[in-house]
Amino acid sequence: MLKIILAVVGRDLKLAMRRQADIVSALFFFVIVVSLFPLGIGPEPDLLRKLAPGVLWVAALLATMLSLPRLFADDHRDGTLEQLALAPHPLGLVVTGKVIAHWLVSGLPLALIAPVLGIQFDLSTDALLVLTGAILLGTPALSGIGAIGAALTLGLRGGGVLLSLLVLPLYIPVLIFGAGAVDATVSGLGGEGHLSLLAAMTFASLGFAPWASAAALKIALE
């Protein structure tokens, strides 16, 4: 079971490494979107500090959305997806591997660069730590839930826009608790409660989403 997950993760990472431009552009999208906000709102540190959690999280959702359409589309186009579906193990495990790989190249880089962007918003060290932790904990859920949307919209015209329409409403709890954790830290309430709920959501979605995506992929492959 672990073997097949690792095999998929390994293959997807290798592919991602040969196409680094994609990772980098999603990352820069995140940086640019976040940097636009102070330009639109004004440079007052108090205001920025208050807006930072929400801005960073919304930008993280959008940056994740950017790479989702390709999660299964490339494999679908060249026929690899059929082969994966025909391998003698449950498709849900394959999807788990793909979700993990997607997180490693999309969510993880966001978490690593988020503190740097947080500094631009004058966040305290505590808040920066919680921000990084929240993005680390929350983005796997984004990859998992996103995989369902990516599988449902596989091969449809206008798939990318449709995907955002399906997935963004489902991202709301992650957004609320992710931004809430940072918010609570900034206001001195402590973000532990939010973080543990975020972790619970990530575990639940990593357990549930790959199987729902696998079912959606089978529908798409019929």
Add this chain to the structure above:
Amino acid sequence: MKDRFNLYRFASPATFYPLAGKAIPWFVAAAVLFGLAGLYLGMLVAPTDFQQGEGYRIIFIHVPASWMSMFIYLVMAFWAAIGLAFNTRLSGMMAQALAPTGALMAFLSLWTGALWGKPMWGTWWVWDARLTSELILLFLYIGYMALTAAIDDPRRADKAGGLLLLVGVVNVPIIYFSVKWWNTLHQGSSVNLTKSSMVTTMLYGMLLMALCFWMYSIAVALMRARTIMLERERHTDWVKAELEGAGR
């Protein structure tokens, strides 16, 4: 065995189509009756609220619409589960037939909520937990309709839409509680209409209106389901016979 047989017979569009056709007038009549009774109670009998004046009477539309918008989503998810489990053609059609009505109810609930909010809090929109959840529910309806519209093959549309509904129905409580939590945390203003002392006539008025909306939803969904059936099964013999009969 006999029950099973009957169930499958009912699930076949050829049987369902004439049956639904006969049922629709009854549901329409029930909707009109309940609606008249509910409006009478709500508009004429129910006392004027001493705090909110006459404006509060919009709850006779607002509350039933919110109830129906949630209820219809559950019913759609139920059909979706049946469809995915037993692979019946009817379930997908029913889910698709219900979606626009559900979206309409969610929209109606938001709209009347805004109309009510203006005189009450002096603003069209408040990020109240219930209104926000209703808005997200509307997004879920729109997502479902967009997905089924984007898929050409009706079978794939039914199955993919069904799966989305099941994912949605699992998420709805999570979304609702997270929004509620978010709301209490940010201490937004919230509407407490159910908590305010409600007179029995008001409650009955609201229930009658809810029944009216319910019957209306069934009638409209059945009409839409009949249209979808004719469209999808236009090459089958029963549809040809049906259309010839209608043309005569």
Add this chain to the structure above:
Amino acid sequence: MLEADNLECVRGERRLFAGLGFNLEAGELLYLQGRNGAGKTSLLRMIIGLLPPETGEIRWKGKSIRSSGDEFRADLCYLGHLNAIKEELTPLENLLASAHLADEALSEDDALDALEQVGLAGREDLACKYLSQGQKRRVALARLVKERRPLWVLDEPFVALDVAAVDWLAGIISAHLQRGGLAVMTTHQLVAIPAGTVRELKLS
């Protein structure tokens, strides 16, 4: 071994075929023929279990393929009209990765040997995006060289191959049949397969 009965296929609003059945034993090859759109690929996808038939059932070793699932797929090798190779990976990496993901043991030496047989010696380490269409097809076909699973399902395997490669592939398939394997394939050009019993199924 591979039995199908009373299969019905509906795509969109059209019924492609109904009441279709066959029985294939070890060492036999089934050629699916028919004009474009007759449902050849749909039938193949039913046989590999991706497309559920409207009615009827397909059984492998007496068990319905829908219920045996992983067990059936462990006996199956499918080659679609798409090559299922990654442009960014080299032929060697592609071969190893696909074996790995399909849960097959394939050593690097075996993979190199297979690539040599399909005439890709010296190109093992070149990313597939630099290969020609024919060469990419050969990378996909190289999977078959060391493939020992009993049921092969091949969708138009001879397309885009030159004469020598067609002969080579026919040889590979007959060796498979001689080992007691089964094969189902669609093709427009009838290629003589030297060994095994060849049966034909015409879809109209």
